[in-house]
Amino acid sequence: MKRFIVAFIAAFIFIFFWGWLYNGVLLKDVLTEAQSLFRPLEETMGLFHWIVIGQAGLALAFVMIYASGFAGGGIAAGVRLGIMLEILAVSARCIIYATQPFPVKLLVLVSIGGFIEMIVTGVIVGAIYKPAPAQMP
C-alpha cells in the first residue's frame, strides 16, 4: 500500500508539471489558434481545481490498473500500459475530431505530448510499485 501511494503521488506530480509545461507553455500559441473552442484564461483559472482533480484521478486510475494486472513487470510493463492507455486516448480524440472543429495539428501535438506523458508515467509507476510478496502459510 505504501508503494501504491508513493507511485500515485510521483505519477500525479509528473502529470501536473508535464501538463503545465507542454500544454500551458509549449503549446500555448497552437492552442490560441483554436481559441473559440476554449474558455477565456481567467475562466479556466477559476476552474483550475478541476484540472488538478482530473490529473489526480488519471494518476490514481493508472496506478490502480498497473497494480491490478501489470505489477511485477517493472518499467517495461508500465511503459506498455502507458502506450495502451494513450492509444485509447487517441481513439477518443478521433471521436472528438469528428464532432468538434479542432485543427488536426493541435490534436496531433496533444497526442504526441500524451504519449510522452503516459510513457514517463509508466516508467515512474513501474519503477516504484512492487506487489507485496506472497505470505507463507
Add this chain to the structure above:
Amino acid sequence: MNWKKFFIAFIVAFVFLFVFGFLWYGKLMHGAHQKVPTLWRTEAEFGNHVPWLVLGHLVMAFFLTMLYAQFVRAGGAGAGATLGILVALVYAGADLITFAVQPLTTKIVGGWIVGDLIQFAIAGAIIGAIYKPSSLKTT
C-alpha cells in the same frame, strides 16, 4: 493469445461501443450538447467526418480488448467490468480537465463521465465474457 476469441470479443465490443455512443452521446445528450452549439461541427460537416468516428471506436474496442487479453487474461465478465471501470476513470480524469478548459456545462461533463463508466463497464464485461486464453499445452 487466442486470436479467434480476441477477434470476436473485439467485434462485439466495437458494435456495443458504437451503438451505446450513438444512443447516449448522440441522442440522449443531444439537448445538453446544443446548449453550447459553437463547440460542435454542423450536421453537414459532421457527415464528412463520420469515418473518424468509426475509426475512433474501432481503435478503442481493439485496444480495450488488447488490454484485457494481455493483462487480465482469464478473469471473466467481472474482471472485464472492473478493468472497464478503471479505464473509464482515466477518461473521467480527462473529462474534468476538458471541463476546465472548454466551455462545457456541468450537465455535459456529468453526462460524459456517467456515460464513460456505463459504456466501459459493459464493454469490459462483454470482452471478459467472450475472451478466453488459449488452453495451456501439457508436455
